[in-house]
Amino acid sequence: MSNSSTWIAAPAAALALYVAWRMLATRERTRPAPINGVVGLIGNTPLIRINSLSEATGCEILAKVEYMNPGGSSKDRIALYLIEQAESHGELTPGGCIFEGTSGSTGISLAMVARAKGYTCHIVMPNDMAIEKSQLLERHGATVERVTPCSIVDTGHYVNVARQRAKEFSVDGQRGYFVDQFENPRNAEAHFRTTGPEILAQAGPFDAFVHGSGTGGTIAGVTYFLKPRMPGLKCFLADPQGSGLANKVNHGVMFAETEREGTRRRQQVDTLVEGVGLNRLTRNFATLFAGQRCLLDGAVSVSDQEAVAMSRWLMNKDGLFVGSSAAINCVAAVRIARRLGRGKRVVTILADSGQRHLTKFWNDDKMREMGYSVDCPESLDAFL
Template identity: 55%
Template sequence: MPNDVASEKRQILEKMGATVELVKPCSIVDPNNFVRVAERRAQEYELFEGEAKDGSGESITRKGFFMDQFENPSNFAAHYKNTGPEIFKQMKGKPKLDAIVHGSGTGGTISGLSLYLKPRIPGLKMYLADPPGSGLANKVNHNVMFSETEREGTRRRHQVDTIIEGVGLNRLTSNFSLLFQNSSFDISSSSKTELEYEQDQAGNDLGLDEQDFKYIDGAFSVSDQQAVHMARFVMDNDGLFLGSSSALNLVAVVQLARKLGKGCTILTILCDSGQRHLTKFWNDEWLAQSGLDTSTPSDLSFF
């Protein structure tokens, strides 16, 4: 994993028995990027059969597996088959869902929710919440992958653009690309959910044509300061101890609510706890050294 993430994320893995290798943050095209290193480590442990080194003659079998969560379509499929239907089922009989807001790390959650729910909820909008240093918001809003930190004269070799962990990229993953019309993912009948089978058996014609929908409608760029303020505001007012990705989502929710107007219903996912962000995002001294204010806003006008 990158060596700049909150240390408790590493410590949790080690307590579970993992050996954690820390690497410098760098571009995905760099062979020392954490994804590329993980891929190499898996290849090094691919199926190996032979005699034990102790000379006992016993066969040894080892196998490494590279999860490839950014590009693996199982990521998207998990949310298309499970999270989306769960939301759809729970929203029945409630006010119409107007919009969903979510950040993108691998892109699996936002793409899975959009491709499942948009054909089933008329008029539903999907918006991206994006942190500093990420080019995804510009890709969604202007169809150009660009971040201000990539501007000529500002780029650094190992720059750290944001304190918000787990979301934001300067490349399109296979999972996130499904949100664009030129994607070629085939949602076949084999991916039908239990809920869809129930509807089919009831004689209802789903009549879904996924190609008729725009799967991503816009993006909001959220600053580090806004995320810090939101986490403190929600802790003080709602008793929710959230991580940086959840705070990012909520800032974008407030911005979208102003755009849609009074009475709108917006869904997001509080996807991380503050317990994994104690050494950075919830460390007031560290944040102050980074020039960030850790006071609690008095109301939502701060956002």
Template identity: 45%
Template sequence: MSIRSIDAPGCRHGGERRIEQGFAGAIGNTPLIRLRRFSADTGCEILGKAEFMNPGGSVKDRAALAIIEDAERNGHLLPGGAVVEGTAGNTGIGLAHVCNARGYRCVIVMPDNQSNEKYQTIETLGAEVLRVKAVPYSDPNHYQKIAGRLALEIPGAVWANQFDNIANRNVHERVTGPEIWQQTHGRIDAFVAATGTGGTLGGISRALKKYRNDRDADVRVYLADPQGSSLYHWRRYGELKPTGCGSITEGIGIGRVTANLEGSPLDDAVHVTDIECVRTVYQLLRDEGLFLGSTSGVNVAAAVQIARQLGPGHTIVTILCDGGAKYQSRLFNRKWLSGKGLLDAAGLGEPLSPIIQPSLAEQPRAAHPTRLSA
């Protein structure tokens, strides 16, 4: 089965250069990037879909736009209305951008254990940010549940409900999955991604399972799960049970099956430790020139595991979710990594690593300026 065009509101299609209509028009049609070092090490083609190149900086731009457009079509979101959401950050950023472009008020509820850069970005975009204590989902004061109640209290507001609103999943089934199929010309053996809301993995898995690849086989779909999450054990053994202790990752790995993930065709799951995640993030930075966040580290580490399972000659696609700038105070901070016991994983065990050093302004001045020879 081939797809000649992809028709979805706010998402580009085709290879031609064109003028897009505002922020929404620039979402989607992100390139696939061949990860040279990881491909060479495994003998497979490991490709990352560059979702960090969306205008809001992450894969969540797609879900944010889809959720708002769905609410508009259904008559739930009217001019001058408000969008309320509970988020670990990237969906909040996407929603704030789209709300600005369309004239809506944006209210974001976030747990208090996220990187400061995310709060600052969302506030800079003009959204109202409510930070709440991080508690288990079973607690009525979980950030998602607070967002749902808050939406009922604000006149003209809708709750985005990204975890269980299948407009999230549908846009990935309708657009992102077919983009991957087109870009690989059907030469894809496996797809893998971590999941938080379940929208990206759930939608892409449904799309790719409609095709047979160039080996006349189904595309295998894997769930990548960080330590502390319950989804690896759920997919492998049918029971929600955490694997290991909590993770440094943000926005992925949960203890329930969301409406977006439920019923999605998954062939297997891969477990990724924080050590593997951090090592991969820094390999992406040093060897590929890609400054990415922790979820991308989990995804690429999982892709490498799958490549070794399948053997040389296969093509594995994953998601490069967002850039690393939102994690500089943590993932790219020597002191924070040291406190987590992850300096060696990052390759920063030596005190004078070329990756993270004091700024020039913090270094002592030489007694005599260095002269450059003619």
């Protein structure tokens, strides 16, 4: 190589090294910081298009995959928010114990966040919930108390037992903190501040939001956030059999067919779907009723058989392994999409995974024994 070519090549090599260094330095500056523990994983869940439902209805059916939260459900949001609010208001102090009555998912989320923050946790749940829920709670270090299902007016109801256990708690001067997810307005506030804004940012313009109600926190918080910001948006309740909420929304009267004289078989909400459906208005859900007007645009009742069929459809067609509450949301989303007409966009939530329902909802032998078909439907006409 001549001296002149060497002279030319040297600056070129130096420039290349400089450019590479600047790119690396820029990448270092823009690299996301490490997430701060397990609680840093809560929220910002993905929104997906459910291809089979979208193609079959001619609408775009989108679902926020809340079971991708670290605790496996949308309840992670309220667990973190309610605990942090309790800390900031002096209701929960170091060494305290967290108490809650839950069908399972909220308890798992509370146990996870409690352990991450150094608290103990005592969960009371009905003894007919899937056993893997109490097993997960125990693995998270929670004390689990399973009680016989009964009416909310009974002192033995799981929520009332949890409230009483919190009152009885006293260790080294510390008091128990009762979360009270059904009546605590911070529940809906958590979804107003997090879930609603995320949906709006991810989905863009859409026509309808569909979701079930257990505590009422998700549907109330998201509806209150979205409606003022999306003129023309319609919000619908997805309700399982045995629940009176659909009739309350559609007709103003709290009533379920299973309440008809001589028809009640097991308990007040007679459904295999866990975590949603009630025959009373929680404080969170009641906020959707302004005077005589309901902020929701209607409700869709979904049978247990339809929930089972939808779960098998989604696994067969989309590879989605969902739990019972996610399944009823998808049945209702299909019905709303067909009601609105082709070309519309409907958003719902996949609140739970099938992994928490292996011994019950996803146990084919058990479902057949109970009289349900576990075959994948041939078409969406099964959900008309």
